[in-house]
Amino acid sequence: MDRERKVTALPNQIICDNCMSCVDEGLAECPFCGAKFENRNPRGTLPAYSLLAGRYTIGACIAVDGEGVTYQAIDVTNAHRVVIKEYVPVTMCAARTREGAVVPRAGKEVMFKTTRMDFVDLYRSLVTLGRTEGLVTVLDLVETNNTAYAVREPDEGETLQAYLDAREEPLTQEEALMLLRPVVYGVEAMHRMGLLHRGISPETVFITPAGAKLSGYATLGLRNAGGELKSQLVDGYAAPEQYAVAEFDGKYTDIYSLGALFYRALTGHTPLAANLRRMNDNMLPAHRVNRELPGYVSTAIGRAMRLNPSERPQSASDLLAAITTPTRLDSKFHLTSRQWKFVAIAAGGLLLVILLSVWAILSAVGGGEESSSSSVSTSASASQSQSSSAQSSSSQSVAEKVSVPNFVGNLYQDIIDSDTYKETFLFTTEYEYSDDYDEGKVIRQEPAFGTKVSPGATIKLYVSKGPEYATIPTNIVGLSKGDAQQLLRENNILFEIVETDNPDGKYTAYTVVKTEPEVGQKVKMNETVVKVYVAKEATSTSSESTPPPASSSSSSQDGTTSSSSSDGQTPSA
Structure with missing residues (x-):
């Protein structure tokens, strides 16, 4: 990861991708390290070492698809490496002006504007979604050059495909859940925003030190056959409705792809392509490929990959629960x-x-x-006799009805582990944030407590994900940097340390001066990054002031960052 530092770049300056120094745009080489600034990008793309929107240094072109061009880049405001996708659909764009503006083909102007709006809407929503577990973060959206540019974090680590190919055997159920659970949470977060991914596959999931992350965002046009764009579908993971122009997609489209992802991870085999299954569905169930796989897991994957969208689980959390526990409804015709x-x-x-x-x-x-x-x-x-038998059967049926217990406030895991409940009910789950219930406890239920139902009835439990917001501790001001970091981690608050000047020793060196947002404010846990301003040593020389040990810039497990450099020098605030 790039060192956290603030960069003061002058207008029309780019950053050298070799030494990360600010240099004037248009030079043939870096005056600091001698690296050559050679443009090797394909004709028709943005030239390397040019400046986009006065902020991003364009680097090498790394991919081209039916939707546009993807570049390596550097944000000149903080010297962070990023990835930029430019919306330039090959089927609609004819050329580029000398200034870089995209020119649509004759007769395609309206379609280009319409699909460009889809691109803008998608990435603007992803910027709003912010830093989310299991998703590569989209940082910015820029509209210029008669088109739009999406700026996101670079893909780190190796693809899930490479990881699975390197193994000699399939993942165990526990390994698959540990690896892919963040991706399921990320997809669920997208769905809550009204967004669909449509391209989930082992090639768009990356295994990083912070866990698996889903990348590869794209608009509807790229992920559906027969549209205006040159489509890009991954056979085996694309849902059947993506191959048909007349069919609609929905959350169930991503559910199919998630099911296919688990199928690949747990069996070691790529699922049969959905368009081929529609002609001859001879794909083996997961437990037939991997005999050690529990039957209920195979059934859950099979449901997720049903050709009829209405027969699939309708949320990512439902699929995850079905793969995790054996007490899920695994078929429309399932009987206890x-x-x-x-x-x-x-x-x-x-x-x-x-x-x-x-x-x-x-x-x-x-x-x-x-x-x-x-x-x-x-x-x-x-x-x-028949009448008597019918009456007896009817009275027996009424007598056999049971009252729904009060699950609210109980731990979800305790409920599904209970032998009594396993024999009597089937459970579906939905996860929500809650300030009133600890993580893992049931917030509410459907049907309500006391409702009479038949044995085997399905009970929907709404389970707490814990609070969504945390309050910045009021006592953090005045704490040492180390104590402040520990306090914030305990409250699941992401933070960035910013060292600030300390003229005349106004503050005790290396203690917290202030935060942004201010103390007492609520912030989203594990998402909002709080700036913590720490006083440097006093400007005047003091024998009592001793600098802390030098430490290299690093990123902790919880995503927090430290701004001190490896040589002991302090970057400017």
């Missing part, structure tokens, strides 16, 4: 062992009624007129 007993009893009663009816008919035919009264009597008796 207790329900099978009821079916067997009902079938036996029905068979008895049929036999009695056949016997009565045969008796009537064989006995003629002399036995007619007897037959009538027998039929009446049989009818009464």
Whole structure:
């Protein structure tokens, strides 16, 4: 990761990608390290070492797809490396002016503007979403050159595809859940924003030191066949509706891809392409490929990959819960062992009624007129028997109904681990933030407490993800840098240390002076980055002031950053 520092770049200055120094745009080489500024980007793309929007130094072109061009780049305001995607659809754009503006093809002007708006809406929403677990962060959206540019973090680590290819055997259930759970959470966060990914595959998931992250964002046009853009679908992971122009996608589209991701991780095999499955669905269930896989996990994956979207789980959290626990509804026609007993009893009663009816008919035919009264009597008796049996069955059915317990306030894990509840109910879950309930506890339930339901009924539990916001501690001002960092970590608050001048020793060296936002303000946990201003040594020389040990710039596990450099020098605030 690049060293955290503030860079003062003059207008029309770029950053050398070799030594990270600010230099004037247009030079042939870096005056500080001698690196050559050679433009090797393909014709029609932005030239390397040019400045975009006065802020981003364009680097090498790293990818081209039906939606546009992707570049390496550097943000000159903080010397951070980023990735920029430029919306330049090859099917709609004809050329580029000398100044860099994109020119649409004749007759495609309206379509270009419409699809460009889709691109802008997608990435503007992703910027709003901010730093989210399991997702590569989109940092900025720039509209210039008659098009739009999305700025995001670089992809770190290796792809999930490379990671799985390097293994000699499939992941275990525990390994797959630990690895892919952040991605599921990230997809759920996108869905809450009304966004779809449509391109989830082992090539768009990256294994990083901070956990798996989903990248590869794109608009609808790139991820659906038959549209205006040159589509880009990954066979085996794209949902069947993505291959048909007339069909609509939805959250269930990403659910299919997540199911396919788990299939690949747990079996070691790429799923059969959805368009081929529609012609001949001979894809083996996951437990048939990996015999050690629990049946309920295979069933959950199978449901997620149903060809009919309405038969799939309708949320990413439902899929995750189904793969995690065996008490999930795994089929539309699933019956518990207790329900099978009821079916067997009902079938036996029905068979008895049929036999009695056949016997009565045969008796009537064989006995003629002399036995007619007897037959009538027998039929009446049989009818009464049927009526009595039906009433008995009805009363038994009513008697068998059970009251829904009060799950609110209880731990979700305790509920699903209970043998009593396993035998009686099936559970679906949805996760929400809550200030009133600890993480993992049930916030509310459907149906409500006390409702009479049949055994095997599905209960929906809303489970707490814990509070969404934390308050910046008021006692942080005056603490040492180390104590402040520990306090913020304990409160799940991301932070950035900024060292500030300390004229005439106004503050104790290396203590917190202030924060932005101010103390007492609420911020989103694990998302909002709080700036913590720490006083430098006093400007005047003091024998009592001792600098802290030098430490290299690093990023901690919880995403916090330190701004001290490896040589002990302090970057400007």
